Amino acid sequence: MIQLRKISKTFERPGERALHVLKGVDFNVEQGEFVAIVGPSGSGKTTLMNILGLLDRPDSGDYQLLGSQVSAMSATELAKTRNATIGFVFQQFHLLPRVTATENVELPLVYSDARDTVKKAVNALCRVGLEERLSHFPSELSGGQQQRVAIARALVNDPEVILADEPTGNLDQESGQQVMDLFLELNRAGSTILFITHDQKIADQASRVVRIDNGCLTASLN
Amino acid sequence: MNWKLLLAGSFKLMSRYKLRTFFMGFAVVVGVATLIAGRALSTGSEQQIMQRVNQMFGPGTILIFSSTLNNADLEAIDQQLEQVISWSPRFTLGELDISYQGADRQAAVYGHSERADFVWNRDVIDGRFFTNDDLVRSARIALIGTRLAETLFGSTSPIGEEILIDAIPFSIVGILEPVGIDPHGEDRDEDIYVPITTAMRRLSNTDYVGSAKIVVSNHQMVDQDAEQIAEIMRERHLIVAGEADDFAIYTSKFAGRSVARANQVLDVYLMVAAGVVLLLAAVVISSIMLVIMRERIAEIGLRKAIGATQLQISQQFLIEVASVTLAAGVAGIGLGIAVASLISKNIDVPMVISAQSIILGLASAVVVGVVSGIAPARKAAALDPVEALR
Numbered sequence A: 001m002i003q004l005r006k007i008s009k010t011f012e013r014p015g016e017r018a019l020h021v022l023k024g025v026d027f028n029v030e031q032g033e034f035v036a037i038v039g040p041s042g043s044g045k046t047t048l049m050n051i052l053g054l055l056d057r058p059d060s061g062d063y064q065l066l067g068s069q070v071s072a073m074s075a076t077e078l079a080k081t082r083n084a085t086i087g088f089v090f091q092q093f094h095l096l097p098r099v100t101a102t103e104n105v106e107l108p109l110v111y112s113d114a115r116d117t118v119k120k121a122v123n124a125l126c127r128v129g130l131e132e133r134l135s136h137f138p139s140e141l142s143g144g145q146q147q148r149v150a151i152a153r154a155l156v157n158d159p160e161v162i163l164a165d166e167p168t169g170n171l172d173q174e175s176g177q178q179v180m181d182l183f184l185e186l187n188r189a190g191s192t193i194l195f196i197t198h199d200q201k202i203a204d205q206a207s208r209v210v211r212i213d214n215g216c217l218t219a220s221l222n
Numbered sequence B: 001m002n003w004k005l006l007l008a009g010s011f012k013l014m015s016r017y018k019l020r021t022f023f024m025g026f027a028v029v030v031g032v033a034t035l036i037a038g039r040a041l042s043t044g045s046e047q048q049i050m051q052r053v054n055q056m057f058g059p060g061t062i063l064i065f066s067s068t069l070n071n072a073d074l075e076a077i078d079q080q081l082e083q084v085i086s087w088s089p090r091f092t093l094g095e096l097d098i099s100y101q102g103a104d105r106q107a108a109v110y111g112h113s114e115r116a117d118f119v120w121n122r123d124v125i126d127g128r129f130f131t132n133d134d135l136v137r138s139a140r141i142a143l144i145g146t147r148l149a150e151t152l153f154g155s156t157s158p159i160g161e162e163i164l165i166d167a168i169p170f171s172i173v174g175i176l177e178p179v180g181i182d183p184h185g186e187d188r189d190e191d192i193y194v195p196i197t198t199a200m201r202r203l204s205n206t207d208y209v210g211s212a213k214i215v216v217s218n219h220q221m222v223d224q225d226a227e228q229i230a231e232i233m234r235e236r237h238l239i240v241a242g243e244a245d246d247f248a249i250y251t252s253k254f255a256g257r258s259v260a261r262a263n264q265v266l267d268v269y270l271m272v273a274a275g276v277v278l279l280l281a282a283v284v285i286s287s288i289m290l291v292i293m294r295e296r297i298a299e300i301g302l303r304k305a306i307g308a309t310q311l312q313i314s315q316q317f318l319i320e321v322a323s324v325t326l327a328a329g330v331a332g333i334g335l336g337i338a339v340a341s342l343i344s345k346n347i348d349v350p351m352v353i354s355a356q357s358i359i360l361g362l363a364s365a366v367v368v369g370v371v372s373g374i375a376p377a378r379k380a381a382a383l384d385p386v387e388a389l390r
């Protein structure tokens, strides 16, 4: 499903040495996998996730997503592909503040041709267990609930893959575990999930763990 | 792309960020209100003045003024120009002493012919107008304006009463139709009309009528007709080429044009004032948009991550700002109408709200929105989602 070959990414920094964050990363993900990406802070996890999520382009290397060559896609095609095949979950949730849970979840549908958008949003909120919080504003929800709204938003378009960058990083242990339980459940139901974490206990729940170190990806035994 | 959802989302945000929406819309409300109220009153006053001009002139009329104009000139014009329907001379006596039962005052007295009711467009509302016989006899009779009648006679009917004009007794036979204040600010309801022959022979001693009005058949042609009349006058008054005319001619078109020109100046002034306010509005909106852009960076990054294209981001920003300014335009039209009707009541000028000025108001509101939204929209569209989400 996802095939990375020799992906490199370098950041030029004015007045400093260029930073080689990814040095030829090879990485495959199969349909239905539940993969954790671990590594020390600043090791390039987010950079890799941005490339996987079509938000950033590698300097070199080859990326095939669902059989398509990503480097050949135009900016508009990338946007459409993000909308249809990828669901994002962020550490800071990134919910719109004065917008209700349902409206936040509806958001990706604005950029698709979907119909019955409210129904789809409500369904997604039910899947994350927030059927009681449909018209709450983010400020009226706990951190864990906000992250579950964000997960519902990632789910609403039935993406092929969910990419989560430290989804439990801003949560206490209990709500972090709830989010993990939700991911496990979604994965059992067929979703492909990639997530970044610092927390070994969280990473251990994935079916596969990969580690980034010094710009290279190594399989971590699990 | 789901436009309905995007629009609904924009409207929701507008209503949930009330303060920001208010500040963005306020200047547009003021600008559009200025535009609407200004145009309503300027069109209203133009129509009012044109109505008065038409009432005094009538369409298709030509006025001649000359200290040496006589009836023979007018008869010659009537004979030589087929298009003359009617004509009537007017002799202006100016302010004369009027007296009734020892009460003295002054009034503007005019000598008119029996055709003045039609040609000068002023009939009587009570009693009778002059007849040919009155003119032949130089009868000592008079028609008086309503306000003068009221001052002199109160509620009793003046008809049949005798007044002294310059110490000469005149019997009142009719009351002139009220016409109000003329564009020079004179109250025409204080006028007195006497037969022009009486005015020229008994009150004055002259062969010259001084002025006349000529009615022609086609009101579109008054300017050409006036030129022909000027030719006849030059011939009769022996004015050679290059010599100055001893007469002046005005047409109903000329009067209309000068009113229209005076109004155009006012219109341009109002347009400039409204334009300046709307320009300020655009600057204000643009800066507010750029300030809130900073707050909205994460939102833009998120929208891009979930699949918005650059075009869709800039469209959203433009739609948001244009819908705020459009709504402000609607509010501005309401405010403008309210202000115009308030002023209209106080200064006694009618207001006219045309579809044209409403369209102009809405269009300028949308244009202000789009113009002030372009820079922020482009900035938002160009934002790198990776940076924006960090």
Ligand SMILES: Nc1ncnc2c1ncn2[C@@H]1O[C@H](COP(=O)(O)OP(=O)(O)O)[C@@H](O)[C@H]1O
Pocket (backbone or CB within 6 Å): A011, A012, A013, A019, A021, A039, A040, A041, A042, A043, A044, A045, A046, A047, A048
């Ligand atoms: N746009 C950028 N310009 C310069 N340096 C960057 C940029 N983005 C990330 N970096 C640097 O690249 C390294 C990897 O960043 P990141 O992928 O965010 O790490 P992680 O998510 O593993 O903590 C860090 O040292 C970070 O400072």
Ligand SMILES: [Mg+2]
Pocket (backbone or CB within 6 Å): A045, A046, A047
């Ligand atoms: Mg990171």
